[in-house]
Amino acid sequence: MSTHPPFRKVFEGVATRSQMFALFDRHSDTPGVDPLSGVPYASEWFEISASEYHFMLGLLPPLFQRTGMFGMSEFKAGNVTSVFFAIRIRGRERWFHGFCDLSDKHSPDAMRAAIIAHETGAVDSMTREEKLEAIWSATHADFRGIAGETNPDSWPMEHHGKRTILVYTVGQGTTLKLLEDLTDEEIDSLMPAVHARSRRGGGDDAKPS
Structure with a gap:
C-alpha cells in the first residue's frame, strides 16, 4: 500500500498570484531533493482567490475537471500535479490549490476532505508542522x-x-x-x-x- 505524507497547509492567508507561483517552487532551493520525484510537494495546500483559480483553469487544458475541482495537465514532477478546488465552507465560496500524488487516484478527494476538515475546525486549527x-x-x-x-x-x-x-x-x-x-x-x-x-x-x- 502506498504511503503519503499528511496533508499540510503551507501558507496562512489567501495567496496572491506572485505568492502562488513562489509556493509552486518553494522547494527549489532545498538540498538533497530529487527534482524529478515531486515528493516534497505532495499533499501541500494553500488558499488562493477566485481570480487565480480561473486564471489557472484557462492556462492549459485540464487533466481532469469535475464540479469544484480540476487538475493541471502539466505535472510538477513524477506523479504529482496541481489540483485546484472551489469549496463552499460555512456558506462562503473559497478556492484552494493542492499538490496531489495521482499514483493514488483518491488523492484529490482526500485532499478536498482534508481542507474542509481543517478549515471547519477550531479558530487556531493549524498544527505545529x-x-x-x-x-x-x-x-x-x-x-x-x-x-x-x-x-x-x-x-x-x-x-x-x-x-x-x-x-x-x-x-x-x-x-x-x-x-x-x-x-x-x-x-x-x-x-x-x-x-x-x-x-x-x-x-x-x-x-x-
Whole structure:
C-alpha cells in the first residue's frame, strides 16, 4: 500500500498570484531533493482567490475537471500535479490549490476532505508542522537557510541539510536556529508576522520587520 505524507497547509492567508507561483517552487532551493520525484510537494495546500483559480483553469487544458475541482495537465514532477478546488465552507465560496500524488487516484478527494476538515475546525486549527511551514514560506530568503550549506563547520553533521531561520531571542539578540527547534513561544511570536504579510500580500517576497 502506498504511503503519503499528511496533508499540510503551507501558507496562512489567501495567496496572491506572485505568492502562488513562489509556493509552486518553494522547494527549489532545498538540498538533497530529487527534482524529478515531486515528493516534497505532495499533499501541500494553500488558499488562493477566485481570480487565480480561473486564471489557472484557462492556462492549459485540464487533466481532469469535475464540479469544484480540476487538475493541471502539466505535472510538477513524477506523479504529482496541481489540483485546484472551489469549496463552499460555512456558506462562503473559497478556492484552494493542492499538490496531489495521482499514483493514488483518491488523492484529490482526500485532499478536498482534508481542507474542509481543517478549515471547519477550531479558530487556531493549524498544527505545529503547518505553522512551521507557514513561517518558512513567509520568511525572506535572506533570513532563512540550510544548515551546513555555506559553512559546514558551524553545524554538527547530524543537522546538515535541515532548515534554519533567524529569530530574536531575549538576552541573546538575533540568533540562527533550526526551524524544527523553534519553541512554542517563538512560533507564536512569528505567526502574527505571517498573518500580517499574508494580508498585505508580502509573503515570501517580504522581509520580516
